[in-house]
Amino acid sequence: MEHYNMNLTLKIWRQKNSKTAGTLETYNVKDISSEMSFLEMFDVLNEQLIVTGDDPIAFDHDCREGICGQCSMHIDGRAHGPWTNNTTCQLHMRAFKDGDTIVVEPWRSKAFPVIKDLVVDRGAFDRIMQAGGFVSVNTGNAVDANSIPIDKKDADNSFMAASCIGCGACVATCVNSSAMLFVSAKVSQLALLPQGAPERESRVLNMVAQMDKEGFGNCTNTYACEAECPKGISVSNIARMNREYLSAGLSTES
Amino acid sequence: MAFTGLFLITFLIVHAGVNACIFLNDGGETFKDIAHFMSHNWILRFLEIGLFATLILHMIQGLMLWSQNRKARPVAYHVTKANENSKWYSRSMGILGTLLLLFLIMHMAHFFVGTKIALYGGDKPHDLFEEMKTVFSVWYIVALYMVGLIALFWHLLHGFQSAFQTFGLNHKRYTPIIKAMGAGYTVIICLLFALMPLAFYFGWIR
Ligand code: HEM
Ligand code: SF4
Ligand code: FES
Numbered sequence: 001m002e003h004y005n006m007n008l009t010l011k012i013w014r015q016k017n018s019k020t021a022g023t024l025e026t027y028n029v030k031d032i033s034s035e036m037s038f039l040e041m042f043d044v045l046n047e048q049l050i051v052t053g054d055d056p057i058a059f060d061h062d063c064r065e066g067i068c069g070q071c072s073m074h075i076d077g078r079a080h081g082p083w084t085n086n087t088t089c090q091l092h093m094r095a096f097k098d099g100d101t102i103v104v105e106p107w108r109s110k111a112f113p114v115i116k117d118l119v120v121d122r123g124a125f126d127r128i129m130q131a132g133g134f135v136s137v138n139t140g141n142a143v144d145a146n147s148i149p150i151d152k153k154d155a156d157n158s159f160m161a162a163s164c165i166g167c168g169a170c171v172a173t174c175v176n177s178s179a180m181l182f183v184s185a186k187v188s189q190l191a192l193l194p195q196g197a198p199e200r201e202s203r204v205l206n207m208v209a210q211m212d213k214e215g216f217g218n219c220t221n222t223y224a225c226e227a228e229c230p231k232g233i234s235v236s237n238i239a240r241m242n243r244e245y246l247s248a249g250l251s252t253e254s
Numbered sequence: 255m256a257f258t259g260l261f262l263i264t265f266l267i268v269h270a271g272v273n274a275c276i277f278l279n280d281g282g283e284t285f286k287d288i289a290h291f292m293s294h295n296w297i298l299r300f301l302e303i304g305l306f307a308t309l310i311l312h313m314i315q316g317l318m319l320w321s322q323n324r325k326a327r328p329v330a331y332h333v334t335k336a337n338e339n340s341k342w343y344s345r346s347m348g349i350l351g352t353l354l355l356l357f358l359i360m361h362m363a364h365f366f367v368g369t370k371i372a373l374y375g376g377d378k379p380h381d382l383f384e385e386m387k388t389v390f391s392v393w394y395i396v397a398l399y400m401v402g403l404i405a406l407f408w409h410l411l412h413g414f415q416s417a418f419q420t421f422g423l424n425h426k427r428y429t430p431i432i433k434a435m436g437a438g439y440t441v442i443i444c445l446l447f448a449l450m451p452l453a454f455y456f457g458w459i460r
Contacts (some may be wrong), residue, residue, distance in 0.1 A: 011332075022329075024332060072334075076333060076335070077331065077333040077334045077335035077336075077338075078335050078338060078339070080399055090257040096450050103332060103333045105331055105332060105333070108327055108329050108330070108331055109326060109327055110325065110326050110327065111326070112329055143370060161386040166264070173336075173339060175336065175340075175345045176323035176326060176368075177323070177326035177327045178323075178326075215325075215326060217322060217323035217325075217326030217327070218319050218322060218323055220319065220323070220345075220347055220416070221344065221412075221415075221419045221420065222340040222341070222344040222346070223340055223344070224336065224345075227339035227340065228339050233382035235419065235424065236418065236424040237427075238424070239419050239422045239423060239424030240421070240422065240424075242420060242421065242422040243422030246421070246422060
């Protein structure tokens with residue numbers, strides 16, 4: 001791919017804190033390399049803002065290699081920008097051309113309040129995990145890794161569900177701000193394994209109850225989440241969670 | 255949503271099937287016989303109450319869903335390219351449903367109210383076939399029925415397969431079959447219904 005430089009106009013959401021209203025502010029950046037990542041372009045802009053004595057733009061990031069799920073940005077109308085199966089840190093500037101105007105907004109959902117600028121509080125996901133996203137294990141000596149036989153198909157499906165990085169793009173992109181893809185990935189990864197069996201029923205009931213409490217919307221099966229998920233988590237996990245929920249709901253005694 | 259939706263889908267099969275008897279072009283004789291049987295059978299009267307309860311429940315659930323989902327995003331995006339990740343009609347079930355509700359109010363006024371008055375108060379049985387002829391002789395009524403059916407088309411195209419996903423049925427082999435069946439069902443039902451007003455208006459049936 002040929003290298004080129006570009007000048008860009010950026011319209012970025014600026015918001016002091018969760019209590020104030022925000023606005024889109026316009027910025028210009030020059031000579032951005034097509035080989036930079038989107039976050040590196042933001043670093044250039046922030047350097048510029050620091051030099052002129054302005055407040056740099058707050059944004060979440062950590063690994064910058066597509067595995068931590070921190071880099072939440074709604075870029076030009078798409079969660080994590082125009083590429084599919086991709087995070088913002090792995091979005092490269094070659095996705096844009098010289099002279100482009102790019103609009104960058106935070107994840108927007110009642111359950112993800114804006115802390116500052118593009119940074120949102122995804123604590124709702126942590127509380128859902130605390131409600132049931134765990135397994136009970138025996139303490140003491142480590143058990144031999146291969147002592148429990150697991151069907152290869154189940155192991156694969158569990159592993160695929162476990163690749164969810166908790167980024168929240170599914171919520172951000174859903175018209176209903178539904179968290180079903182995230183929660184179903186977390187429920188599925190454990191429900192598919194024998195280790196997850198002891199808490200199987202209470203897990204799905206408690207995690208869904210917590211999800212509802214956090215103010216996420218309800219799933220209407222638009223499947224936008226699957227299309228925008230950086231890890232390609234399948235909506236078949238949502239169907240699995242619906243099965244788990246139905247059967248747990250019918251058999252529970254409390 | 256899924257349970258009530260599937261019940262309504264089943265109802266539409268019966269409804270379209272019975273009404274399609276007008277295409278026999280026998281002056282509505284077969285149709286009238288069935289309509290008479292249906293309005294004088296207590297099992298069907300009982301099912302009718304169930305149908306209305308289901309419809310109302312479906313509407314209430316739909317409206318609650320719609321309002322909760324609007325509240326879940328208090329600040330809207332300035333830019334969204336939702337068409338790149340999902341189908342417009344899957345995101346418009348509330349609006350399509352509301353259009354259906356408006357359509358149903360008109361539809362009830364045309365065919366339900368008169369039949370019931372005749373059944374419980376009138377001295378002669380209500381001739382639904384003649385009623386259809388009169389109603390569908392006005393061009394803008396025919397046009398409104400077409401609009402209602404277009405809303406139904408998109409509502410069902412999403413709703414049919416959506417109901418199976420809600421019940422937890424998502425399978426590599428079966429989901430494509432369900433989607434194809436949903437599309438087939440939607441096309442056949444909507445075409446059948448669309449042909450009825452058109453047939454009367456253009457005098458294909460008399
Ligand atoms: C009377 C007005 C109606 C309203 C206001 C309405 C509204 C809605 C809404 C808001 C949804 C939720 C969106 C979703 O789950 O994808 C929905 C789903 C659905 N509707 Fe309707 N609807 C109406 C009539 C009908 C009729 C007449 C039928 C069938 C003949 C129908 C069949 C369905 C089905 C199958 C679903 C999907 C259920 C699911 O995925 O859980 N609806 N409707
Ligand atoms: S399901 Fe996908 S989009 Fe949702 S949090 Fe997990 S990785 Fe992100
Ligand atoms: S910064 Fe870790 S996934 Fe983007």
